[in-house]
Amino acid sequence: MSNIVVFVEDLVKVYPGNIVAVDHLSFKVYEGEIYGLIGPNGAGKTTTLRIIATLLKPTRGKVVVDGYDVVKDADKVRKLISYLPEEAGAYRNLTGLEYLEFMAGFYARNKGEREEMVEEAVRISGLGDRIHDKIATYSKGMKRRLLLARTLMVKPRLAILDEPTSGLDVVHAIHVRNIIRDYARKHGITILLSSHNMLEVEYLCDRVGILHKGKLYVEDHPRELLRKYNASNLEEVFSKLVSSHA
Amino acid sequence: MLKRLVIKEIKDLLRDRKILFGMIFMPLIIYIVMGAVFGAATKYSVEQVKETLSFGVKLAVIDLDKGPFSDMLLQYLRKSNATVTKLDTLTDISRLIEADKYMAVIVVPQGFSKNISSGVPGYLKVYVELTDISITSTSLANAITGIITSFKEYISSLIITKATHLSPRFVANPINVVSHVVLAGKYYSMASLSAFYGQLFMLPIVPMIVIGYAASIAATSIGVEKEEKTLEVLLTLPISRKIIALAKLSGTLIIALMASISTMVGFYFYMRGIYSSESFGEEFAVESTSILNIIGISGLALYALSIFLTVMLASTLGLYLGSFGENVRSAQSMVGFIWMLVFLPLYAAMFIDFKLSPLVVSIGVSLIPFTAPLITLKSAIIGNMLYGVISIVSTTTILALAVYLMSKRFEGEKLLIGKPGRRKKQIRLPRYKFF
Numbered sequence: 077m078s079n080i081v082v083f084v085e086d087l088v089k090v091y092p093g094n095i096v097a098v099d100h101l102s103f104k105v106y107e108g109e110i111y112g113l114i115g116p117n118g119a120g121k122t123t124t125l126r127i128i129a130t131l132l133k134p135t136r137g138k139v140v141v142d143g144y145d146v147v148k149d150a151d152k153v154r155k156l157i158s159y160l161p162e163e164a165g166a167y168r169n170l171t172g173l174e175y176l177e178f179m180a181g182f183y184a185r186n187k188g189e190r191e192e193m194v195e196e197a198v199r200i201s202g203l204g205d206r207i208h209d210k211i212a213t214y215s216k217g218m219k220r221r222l223l224l225a226r227t228l229m230v231k232p233r234l235a236i237l238d239e240p241t242s243g244l245d246v247v248h249a250i251h252v253r254n255i256i257r258d259y260a261r262k263h264g265i266t267i268l269l270s271s272h273n274m275l276e277v278e279y280l281c282d283r284v285g286i287l288h289k290g291k292l293y294v295e296d297h298p299r300e301l302l303r304k305y306n307a308s309n310l311e312e313v314f315s316k317l318v319s320s321h322a
Numbered sequence: 323m324l325k326r327l328v329i330k331e332i333k334d335l336l337r338d339r340k341i342l343f344g345m346i347f348m349p350l351i352i353y354i355v356m357g358a359v360f361g362a363a364t365k366y367s368v369e370q371v372k373e374t375l376s377f378g379v380k381l382a383v384i385d386l387d388k389g390p391f392s393d394m395l396l397q398y399l400r401k402s403n404a405t406v407t408k409l410d411t412l413t414d415i416s417r418l419i420e421a422d423k424y425m426a427v428i429v430v431p432q433g434f435s436k437n438i439s440s441g442v443p444g445y446l447k448v449y450v451e452l453t454d455i456s457i458t459s460t461s462l463a464n465a466i467t468g469i470i471t472s473f474k475e476y477i478s479s480l481i482i483t484k485a486t487h488l489s490p491r492f493v494a495n496p497i498n499v500v501s502h503v504v505l506a507g508k509y510y511s512m513a514s515l516s517a518f519y520g521q522l523f524m525l526p527i528v529p530m531i532v533i534g535y536a537a538s539i540a541a542t543s544i545g546v547e548k549e550e551k552t553l554e555v556l557l558t559l560p561i562s563r564k565i566i567a568l569a570k571l572s573g574t575l576i577i578a579l580m581a582s583i584s585t586m587v588g589f590y591f592y593m594r595g596i597y598s599s600e601s602f603g604e605e606f607a608v609e610s611t612s613i614l615n616i617i618g619i620s621g622l623a624l625y626a627l628s629i630f631l632t633v634m635l636a637s638t639l640g641l642y643l644g645s646f647g648e649n650v651r652s653a654q655s656m657v658g659f660i661w662m663l664v665f666l667p668l669y670a671a672m673f674i675d676f677k678l679s680p681l682v683v684s685i686g687v688s689l690i691p692f693t694a695p696l697i698t699l700k701s702a703i704i705g706n707m708l709y710g711v712i713s714i715v716s717t718t719t720i721l722a723l724a725v726y727l728m729s730k731r732f733e734g735e736k737l738l739i740g741k742p743g744r745r746k747k748q749i750r751l752p753r754y755k756f757f
Contacts, residue, residue, distance in 0.1 A: 091739065129558045132735045155560040165551035167330070169337035181326050182559045210337075223555075 079107040079142075081234050081266040082128060087137035089123050089290075097123040099290035101137070105234075110260055110267040112277040114310065115287035121270035122162060124287075125238050128268065129159040142233050158232035162239040162270075164223050168212035172203055172222050175211060176229065183230040197222075197229035200255055217248035224252055228259050235260075237269040241276060249273075253280055274310040286314055293317045323561050324569055331543060331573025341542065345535060345581040353588030360592075367458040371465055378403045379466055382424040384412055389435025391444065391477070395428070398473045419451045426450045426466045438477065446470065506705035508616070526668050529629045529695040531585050533636040536578035537660040540637040541644030543570050545653030548645075554738065563732040567641065574637045621702025624710050628694035631717045635691060636660060638724040645728075645737055664692045671696045676709055688712040691720045 082105035089098040098120040105111040113121045126132045127139055130150040139146045141153045166175050176197045177190065184190035198207050201221045211219065220243070227235055240256060241249035257280055260267050271277050277284050278298045285295035294301065294317060298310060305313045335341050381404045385392045388410075399406045407424070418424045429447040437444040448470055450463045479490035486493065501512040547553040556566060617625065640657045647653030671693040676684050688697050694713040701710030731737055 126554075126738075129554075131554060131557055131738055151560070151562065154558055157558065159555065159558040161551070161554040163551050164555055167334050167552055168550060169334045170330070174333070178326065178330050179559075182323065182561060226555075 080104050081107050081109075081142050082111075082268055083138070083140040084124070084128070085138045087124065087127065087139060088135045089120070089127060089132065090135045096290055098127070098134075101287070101290065101292050103285050103292055103295055105266060105268050107266055108260075108264045109282045110257070110269065110280055112281035112284040113268070113270045113287055114272065114274065114277050114284055114314075116272060118289075119287040120290035121272075121287055122238055123290075125159075125236050125268065125270055128234075129157060129236050130154055131159075156233040157236055158227045158230050158234075159236045160223055160227040160238060160240060162242050166211045166219060166222060166226075169210060171210055172201070172207040172214070173198070175222065176207075176226060179226050180229065193229045197225035200228055200259065201225035202251070217244050220244055220248070221252065221255075224255060228255070228265070231263050231265060233266065235265055235267045237267060239271055240269055241271070241273065249276070256280060274314075278310055284310070286310075286317060288314075288318060324565050324572070327561070327566065327569030328572045328576070331569055332576055334546070335539065335543065335573060335577050338542075338546070341539070341577070345539065345577070346584045349581070349585040350588040353585070353592040357592035357594060361594075364457060367456070367461055370458045371461045374462060375403070375465055378405045379425045379469075380405045380407075380423065381466075382407045382409055382418050382422070382427045384409045384427065384429045386410075386412065386432045387430045387434035391435040391438050392430040394477070395430065395446075395473060398476060399428075399469065402469050402472075404469065415449050419449065424451070425462070428470070438481075505616070506703065526672070526696050527589075529632060530664055530668060532578055532582040532629065532633050533664050533692065534661055535581040535585075536574055536633045537636040537640035537657045538654060539577050539581070540570065540574040540640030541647070541653040541657040542650055543574055544641055544644040545647050545650035548647070548653070549649035557738070564729055567728055567732045570641055571634070571637050574640070575633065578633065578637070617699065617702035621698070621710075624698045624702060624707070624714065625695060628698040628710075628714060628717065631714065631721055632664075632692055632694050635717060635721045635724055636664070638721065638728050642724060642728040642731060645731055667691075667693045668696055671700075674700075676700065676704060676706065684709060685712060689716045691717055 082103075084104070085102045087098050087101040088096070090096050101120070101124060103111075113124060115121055123132065127134050128141060128146060130146050130153050133147055142156050144152045144156070146153050166172075167178075170178065173194070176194045180190045180193040180197070184193055201207065201218075201224070203218060203222060206214070206218065211222070214222065220241075224237075224240060227237065237256065241252050244252060253276060256267065256269075259265065269280070281298060283295060284298055284301065286293045286301075294313075296304070301310065301313050302308070305316050307313045307316065336346075381399060383392075383396055383399070383406055385396070385408055396406060396408060412429070415427045415429075418427050427449045429449075431445055431447070434444040434446070448467060450466050452463055453459045478494075482488060482490040482493045502509045503512060503515060504510075544553075547556060557563065559566075639660060643656040643660075644653035647656050667687075667690045671687055671690070674684060674687050687693060688709040689712065694717045697713035698710040701707055701713070
């Protein structure tokens with residue numbers, strides 16, 4: 077068995093107003109794996125990712141990234157992760173290249189490493205000469221590709237991608253999915269992503285966890301889930317799960 | 323890391339056209355243009371008055387006295403290049419001004435000459451037309467009444483010469499008084515009083531402008547992060563949250579400094595534009611007695627420290643309060659009241675007299691945040707540093723509290739999840755529907 081990179085045990089997150097976003101959630105993500113958290117809006121996917129990314133604090137439970145607790149060792153966890161939020165933006169007054177150089181500076185140990193990261197990011201983004209233009213002039217798809225390139229260029233121990241193809245058209249979504257899959261395979265990066273797009277998850281993930289109302293209903297390999305629930309796609313699996321829990 | 327973040331802050335803020343034009347170029351341009359316009363308008367008015375006077379003002383003198391002094395008045399006015407019409411009977415004055423276009427009507431009542439000859443003041447009634455409510459019109463009215471005033475002085479000198487054989491100038495000023503004010507054991511001329519007064523009003527303007535800009539830029543800085551959705555990524559970078567907050571403060575201070583320099587340069591040109599016109603030339607003689615010279619190096623250092631601390635406090639409060647907003651606009655509105663917090667105590671502190679006020683009041687005013695620049699200045703002027711030190715200690719304490727609150731805010735999760743009460747209820751999705 078590979079090393080565990082993400083360890084979540086009995087995680088609970090209650091927002092002010094007694095809103096339970098995550099309800100006794102437990103799962104593990106292994107090294108080099110692409111793990112997908114899937115579920116409808118409000119299922120608790122983003123909250124879970126934000127806790128793992130050290131942005132939110134758990135109400136209860138334990139979350140460990142590569143041996144470090146996300147609350148007690150938040151600074152150490154941040155050195156291991158690279159996070160792409162669902163509605164992320166970039167500094168619109170910087171050029172794409174300046175943005176990448178700025179971000180690479182926080183991870184690279186020297187100038188050479190920084191240049192290497194930026195070069196890699198420019199390649200991943202596929203922005204070509206537009207990388208020298210201000211981000212304010214980019215389309216939504218270009219911005220998302222830039223942000224994904226920023227997330228992956230640092231070759232993190234764990235990449236956390238919240239709805240990586242959010243708001244993208246089919247062409248750009250396919251491009252982004254290919255980047256994620258190829259990069260993860262090539263560099264052995266562990267990826268934890270969230271999505272409500274079943275096709276995307278089936279295509280990308282080694283394992284998926286289905287979330288609903290903050291609870292994890294089931295987790296397994298996508299093909300195994302289809303077989304177990306005798307379903308043709310993951311949407312059908314989800315429907316059956318929800319009705320059986322009703 | 324800090325340097326990298328500060329450079330990014332400055333680059334991002336300066337490339338924002340709203341900040342670049344609104345806070346740096348606009349004050350410079352507006353003040354320069356205002357100065358040029360007001361200066362040109364004043365110069366134009368002065369030239370118009372001069373031109374009108376050079377062609378001779380059209381005056382009507384209703385001479386009911388017909389005595390030697392009324393004759394003298396007529397001769398004096400004619401010598402002053404005025405076009406004078408003598409009328410012997412009392413006529414409707416407004417008709418003379420409105421219909422006959424006289425710029426002024428002077429009524430010399432019966433007994434005018436007799437009164438003066440007998441050592442009793444004579445009376446003159448002067449009616450000057452105000453063509454409009456304008457600088458030109460009021461200046462012209464003043465110039466015309468000025469001719470009458472100089473006639474009065476002329477008569478006075480004649481009487482003095484005839485009665486005493488003394489110099490009229492001597493009689494008017496038999497004693498030359500040389501007065502001094504003593505401030506903190508040093509002597510200054512009385513003329514310094516008006517200079518002190520002017521500077522006391524001008525000096526707080528500098529910190530006020532810087533403080534206002536600092537609070538506003540700090541709020542913008544955090545508001546932009548939220549509006550552009552860059553904050554989440556920033557907070558997951560492998561850097562301390564304290565460094566992020568410090569970088570924002572440093573960036574803010576640099577931009578606030580640039581904005582303030584721009585404003586002060588603009589303000590300088592504005593004042594120069596207004597006061598360079600001829601009418602104000604002599605009145606605006608710059609006094610050599612500067613408060614900054616009086617307070618010396620140590621006082622100046624304390625003043626600079628107080629400005630730095632208050633600007634830091636304003637930036638920190640701006641960043642803290644701005645973080646409650648969801649975007650630039652709401653962040654800006656959160657800091658709007660800082661102006662009032664600055665303005666009122668700062669000007670209230672001008673009226674406090676440390677020697678005449680009770681100790682409790684003086685210390686109380688010194689403890690109010692944002693009064694520090696003025697308190698240290700006044701403290702250094704009177705040579706009693708107690709209030710300056712109290713003010714510095716108070717500001718530093720409040721700043722430390724503000725920094726603590728801000729760092730807590732940056733370290734906590736509330737920076738992202740916003741106001742708890744306003745969160746939407748969890749969405750109840752229809753069963754079996756995935757999208």
